[in-house]
Structure formats: structure tokens, C-alpha cells
Amino acid sequence: MAVGGFGAIGKFVAKALDDGIEGLELVAVSAHNVAKAEAHIAANFSRHYNVVALEELAQDADVVVECCPAELLSNVASPALMQGKTVVVISVGALLSNPHLEKLARDYGGRILVPSGALLGLDAVQSVGQGEIYEVNMITQKPPIGLNGAPALVAQGFDPAAIKEPTKVFDGTAEQAIVGFPANLNVAVALGLAGSGVANTHLEIWADPTVVRNTHTITVRSDSADLTLKIENIPTEDNPKTGKITPLSVISTLRRLSAPVVIGA
Numbered sequence: 001m002a003v004g005g006f007g008a009i010g011k012f013v014a015k016a017l018d019d020g021i022e023g024l025e026l027v028a029v030s031a032h033n034v035a036k037a038e039a040h041i042a043a044n045f046s047r048h049y050n051v052v053a054l055e056e057l058a059q060d061a062d063v064v065v066e067c068c069p070a071e072l073l074s075n076v077a078s079p080a081l082m083q084g085k086t087v088v089v090i091s092v093g094a095l096l097s098n099p100h101l102e103k104l105a106r107d108y109g110g111r112i113l114v115p116s117g118a119l120l121g122l123d124a125v126q127s128v129g130q131g132e133i134y135e136v137n138m139i140t141q142k143p144p145i146g147l148n149g150a151p152a153l154v155a156q157g158f159d160p161a162a163i164k165e166p167t168k169v170f171d172g173t174a175e176q177a178i179v180g181f182p183a184n185l186n187v188a189v190a191l192g193l194a195g196s197g198v199a200n201t202h203l204e205i206w207a208d209p210t211v212v213r214n215t216h217t218i219t220v221r222s223d224s225a226d227l228t229l230k231i232e233n234i235p236t237e238d239n240p241k242t243g244k245i246t247p248l249s250v251i252s253t254l255r256r257l258s259a260p261v262v263i264g265a
């Protein structure tokens with residue numbers, strides 16, 4: 001196992017592997033600030049792990065977990081897939097701008113696994129997608145600070161402190177949203193890929209000073225079941241954009257790799 005990116009998600013996942021997950025052994029991590037990561041490992045982990053470049057993670061690992069900024073997805077995933085390895089992708093939004101990764105997985109026998117991340121119900125969405133889905137709608141409410149830095153809002157001079165009442169900042173498809181909100185709406189892309197496609201997944205984003213949690217409310221209408229799904233994510237201390245459930249979802253995916261009984265999906 002190797003973990004690429006040592007931020008809110010990567011540090012948590014690496015520590016869980018260090019603490020012990022049956023059948024899995026951490027061999028390396030990757031971090032932007034190598035000295036800081038080495039100091040963190042020395043102070044908090046049970047033993048030393050090599051801190052290597054993103055491109056080198058797959059060398060000694062069968063499974064590579066990507067937890068880095070979206071624009072670095074291919075740096076982690078391409079070498080791993082070309083060695084026929086499994087990549088757990090958390091920057092799922094970046095799969096849209098990196099279609100070559102699915103081709104690499106096919107050509108070299110690698111696999112791309114996308115955890116549920118900060119979302120819920122992808123199992124049921126995939127199930128109803130085996131029949132006919134009529135409509136998928138998602139409403140995201142985030143504390144304004146959780147949208148800070150989104151390119152679509154930076155372009156409009158967005159100031160989170162100036163938002164005093166719930167304000168709709170986006171209305172469109174998941175496919176359109178990930179361009180302007182690459183670090184905020186992975187969940188919408190995951191929903192689209194699980195269901196009727198990112199171009200057919202309608203999304204509203206609200207900067208909402210009345211919420212303290214990243215809240216996603218989803219409705220799906222289909223020929224087998226109608227779904228109403230809601231999740232209220234407590235942000236991580238390290239990164240207000242990222243819900244605490246996200247690294248837990250990665251750990252759940254990793255446990256399922258070798259579990260004798262797999263529930264759901």
C-alpha cells in the first residue's frame with residue numbers, strides 16, 4: 001500500500017494503515033513537504049516510512065491511494081495503472097479531465113476504485129441505474145469558507161466573509177460544476193458516474209452561512225425506486241472543504257479489498 005498526498009485525507013489513511021488493517025501493509029507515502037512529512041511520521045507513527053515522489057508510489061505497492069490535489073491525479077495514477085496496479089481515486093472529479101486513465105486501466109489490467117468519499121447511497125444509485133433513471137438532482141450547501149478558492153468564485157471576487165444569507169452560486173450539471181469547483185464537488189461527479197452520467201446530474205451549490213456542515217441532499221427518480229438521500233458532513237480540522245467521513249470511506253474501501261464478506265454496492 002502507498003498513499004499519495006499527506007493532507008487531511010492522506011495523513012488519516014496512512015495512520016490507519018500504520019495502526020493496522022488486516023492484510024494490508026503501508027510501504028510509502030508522498031508529500032509536498034518531505035521534511036514535514038518525515039517529522040510527522042517520526043512523531044506519530046509506529047515506524048519509519050519512505051516519503052517518495054507521487055510517480056514512484058507504485059514501485060513497491062500493489063495498491064496506491066490517491067489523496068492529493070486534483071491536478072496531480074494522473075501523476076499518481078498513470079504509473080500505477082501502467083504496472084497493472086489498483087488505484088483508489090479520491091479526486092474523482094479529475095477523472096473527467098483524465099479520460100486516458102480508464103484506457104490505461106483497460107490496456108494494462110489495472111483498476112480504478114472510487115470510494116463513496118463524502119457522499120452516501122452510491123450503492124443504491126448504481127442499483128437503480130441498472131434499470132432506468134429518470135432524474136438526478138443534488139443540492140449542496142456549504143459554509144462559505146468551504147467554497148473559498150473555487151476558481152468560479154475567485155473569478156467573481158467571492159469573499160466568504162461577505163455572505164450573510166444563503167446564496168446560490170451555481171446551477172447546472174455535475175460536469176459543468178467540477179470545472180469551476182474542482183476541490184469542492186467531487187461528490188457530484190461521483191454521483192454522476194454512479195448514476196445517469198455527469199451531464200445528466202443536476203446540481204445547485206449554495207454558499208450558506210446558516211450551515212456549519214457540508215450538506216448534500218440528493219433526489220433520484222427511477223423506474224425501480226425513488227431515492228431521497230441527505231448527508232451532513234463535519235469538516236476535517238485540516239481542511240474545511242473536506243468532510244471527516246471521506247478518509248473513513250477510503251479506509252472502508254481498503255478493508256473491502258481483502259474482506260471475506262463484502263456488504264453493499
Ligand SMILES: NC(=O)C1=CN([C@@H]2O[C@H](COP(=O)(O)OP(=O)(O)OC[C@H]3O[C@@H](n4cnc5c(N)ncnc54)[C@H](O)[C@@H]3O)[C@@H](O)[C@H]2O)C=CC1
Pocket residue numbers: 004005006007008009010030031032033053054067068069070072090091092116117118119182183184186187190238239241242243246
Ligand atoms: N471524493 C470525495 O468525496 C472527496 C474528495 N476530496 C478530494 O480529495 C483530494 C485530497 O483532499 P484533502 O486531503 O482534503 O486535501 P489536502 O489539501 O488536505 O491534502 C492534499 C495534500 O497533497 C499534498 N501535495 C501537493 N502537491 C504534492 C506533490 N507534488 N506531491 C505529493 N503531495 C503533494 C499537499 O501538500 C497536501 O498535503 C482533493 O482533490 C479533494 O478535492 C475531498 C473531499 C471529498
Ligand SMILES: O=C([O-])CC(=O)C(=O)O
Pocket residue numbers: 118183184185186187188214215233241242243246
Ligand atoms: O466534503 C464534502 O462535503 C464534499 C467535498 O469536499 C468534495 O466533494 O470534494
